[in-house]
Amino acid sequence: MKHSKKTSVLAxxxxxxxxxxxxxxxxxxxxxxVSATDNPVEPLSMLEIRRLYLGISITxxxxxxxPLRNYSDQILKQMLLQKVVFLSAKxxxxxxxxxxxxxxxxxxxxxxNADELILALKRQPGAFTIMxxxxxTSTPGLSIVQNLWISKD
Amino acid sequence: xxxWLLIIIGLTAQxxxxxxxxxxxxEFLLFPTVHIEHLSGLKADSELDDxxxxxxxxxxxxxxxxxxxxxxxxxxxxxxxxVERLLAGWTIKDSNVLWIGRYHNPIGYWNLNNHHGAYLSxxxxxxxIVEFEDDGGVIPTHNTGxxxxxxxxxxxxxxxxxxxxxxxxxxxxxxxxxFDTFNLGDNNHDxxxxxxxxxxxxxxxRHEMGGFYNVNDINSTLTTIDRIEQQxxxxxxxxxxxxxxxxxxxxNITNKIYKSGVSQTSSFSNIFILLERQxxxxxxxxxxxxxxxxxxxxxxxxxxxxxxxxxxSVGARFDFFDNQALTFEVATVDVVLGDHVHTTxxxxxxxx
Numbered sequence: 001m002k003h004s005k006k007t008s009v010l011a012x013x014x015x016x017x018x019x020x021x022x023x024x025x026x027x028x029x030x031x032x033x034v035s036a037t038d039n040p041v042e043p044l045s046m047l048e049i050r051r052l053y054l055g056i057s058i059t060x061x062x063x064x065x066x067p068l069r070n071y072s073d074q075i076l077k078q079m080l081l082q083k084v085v086f087l088s089a090k091x092x093x094x095x096x097x098x099x100x101x102x103x104x105x106x107x108x109x110x111x112x113n114a115d116e117l118i119l120a121l122k123r124q125p126g127a128f129t130i131m132x133x134x135x136x137t138s139t140p141g142l143s144i145v146q147n148l149w150i151s152k153d
Numbered sequence: 154x155x156x157w158l159l160i161i162i163g164l165t166a167q168x169x170x171x172x173x174x175x176x177x178x179x180e181f182l183l184f185p186t187v188h189i190e191h192l193s194g195l196k197a198d199s200e201l202d203d204x205x206x207x208x209x210x211x212x213x214x215x216x217x218x219x220x221x222x223x224x225x226x227x228x229x230x231x232x233x234x235x236v237e238r239l240l241a242g243w244t245i246k247d248s249n250v251l252w253i254g255r256y257h258n259p260i261g262y263w264n265l266n267n268h269h270g271a272y273l274s275x276x277x278x279x280x281x282i283v284e285f286e287d288d289g290g291v292i293p294t295h296n297t298g299x300x301x302x303x304x305x306x307x308x309x310x311x312x313x314x315x316x317x318x319x320x321x322x323x324x325x326x327x328x329x330x331x332f333d334t335f336n337l338g339d340n341n342h343d344x345x346x347x348x349x350x351x352x353x354x355x356x357x358x359r360h361e362m363g364g365f366y367n368v369n370d371i372n373s374t375l376t377t378i379d380r381i382e383q384q385x386x387x388x389x390x391x392x393x394x395x396x397x398x399x400x401x402x403x404x405n406i407t408n409k410i411y412k413s414g415v416s417q418t419s420s421f422s423n424i425f426i427l428l429e430r431q432x433x434x435x436x437x438x439x440x441x442x443x444x445x446x447x448x449x450x451x452x453x454x455x456x457x458x459x460x461x462x463x464x465x466s467v468g469a470r471f472d473f474f475d476n477q478a479l480t481f482e483v484a485t486v487d488v489v490l491g492d493h494v495h496t497t498x499x500x501x502x503x504x505x
Contacts, residue, residue: 007378051357054357054358056304098267098270101266103250104242106179106215107344
């Protein structure tokens with residue numbers, strides 16, 4: 001009987017952990033566009049964001065926009081490919097290289113380290129990137145420009 | 154050859170080790186290649202080598218500071234060490250840049266988008282019509298002068314333009330000879346003008362269609378020809394419809410050849426069709442057809458014995474390590490120097 005009670009408590013704890021875990025996972029499934037609070041960027045259309053990440057130069061209100069690639073985790077990299085540029089990794093990289101090779105334009109810089117990415121956002125006017133909402137709201141000095149994608153869960 | 158291979162490996166390794174973020178708004182890219190080629194079916198008296206191993210390296214650098222831009226591309230191989238592009242530019246707005254220097258002549262799709270970056274193109278062979286001047290090419294692929302390059306974006310589409318005003322090549326024993334950027338005293342070159350416009354309805358380059366027009370006043374150092382007035386026009390369509398890529402280009406070239414004060418005009422056309430299919434993230438297969446009808450009867454083409462008048466190719470490309478590829482291609486080739494079957498294994502890469 002005692003054993004059965006212990007098992008029930010354990011089961012409840014596991015369920016609670018799963019629910020809490022699932023909730024925090026659901027919260028993480030909100031992708032936003034962020035810039036530094038001191039270097040704000042005006043909201044952009046999805047086509048503009050896509051063009052910028054494809055290496056096309058756009059200036060808005062006198063400010064050259066600078067997309068930064070957030071590759072600090074593999075899921076964010078996949079989100080950029082699937083929700084922003086709508087290309088496979090191979091096709092995306094080759095399109096960027098072609099544009100750079102043909103016109104001399106720079107490819108959006110990639111950051112695998114989140115701290116370096118945040119530093120770059122704060123340092124460069126016009127810089128923006130994609131980020132999970134939870135990370136954006138918990139990082140001082142960042143502003144959310146707009147929502148990009150929300151998980152259906 | 155091995156000396157060049159070692160240089161390529163050394164530079165590639167150096168570049169890879171310096172792959173960290175560059176704070177000065179610049180890009181430094183290396184495009185190394187190694188071709189292993191075998192030609193079969195050659196006649197005994199053919200001047201072509203039946204097998205070869207050719208390492209090559211395209212070194213690309215571009216930098217931007219405020220509105221100023223520089224761009225340089227150098228190609229190194231055992232037979233060739235050439236500055237392909239050397240440009241200084243002023244950004245007018247966004248992607249609209251006025252360049253001065255040596256540039257890729259903006260004709261067709263291939264010459265603007267692939268050029269020496271072998272890794273960027275799936276097939277091994279270039280379309281014959283835009284073959285490099287020093288490989289027996291029949292039209293100028295490089296000019297020196299001003300290039301106005303840019304695009305107009307609207308809600309959903311992009312209109313790209315390239316306008317070049319520069320110096321045409323001369324015609325000599327070795328074929329077309331572009332202006333030597335390091336010999337500014339060379340005054341034997343007359344003007345060349347090129348206009349290239351393309352339209353991308355989705356504004357993202359998935360579909361791109363366009364046309365181009367190029368006129369070249371070509372002086373000749375040959376005793377048999379005084380000069381040539383050359384007019385090139387054509388159109389192209391390129392579509393990237395995952396998993397298929399389709400590319401078609403049409404060229405028409407008219408040459409007015411002056412000999413002892415008398416002129417004779419002739420023209421010829423070229424068509425290039427490429428169909429690629431990406432099988433998965435690693436494998437792609439392709440088939441291409443390159444054809445210049447009646448080339449053997451054209452007086453101008455006869456000046457270029459290395460010009461490929463017809464090529465049918467099939468190939469497969471295997472991508473690995475995110476930045477390298479192995480491509481195997483078999484092509485039947487019609488060329489004055491000797492029809493043959495051309496088999497190539499190519500390693501290409503981009504670093505970093």
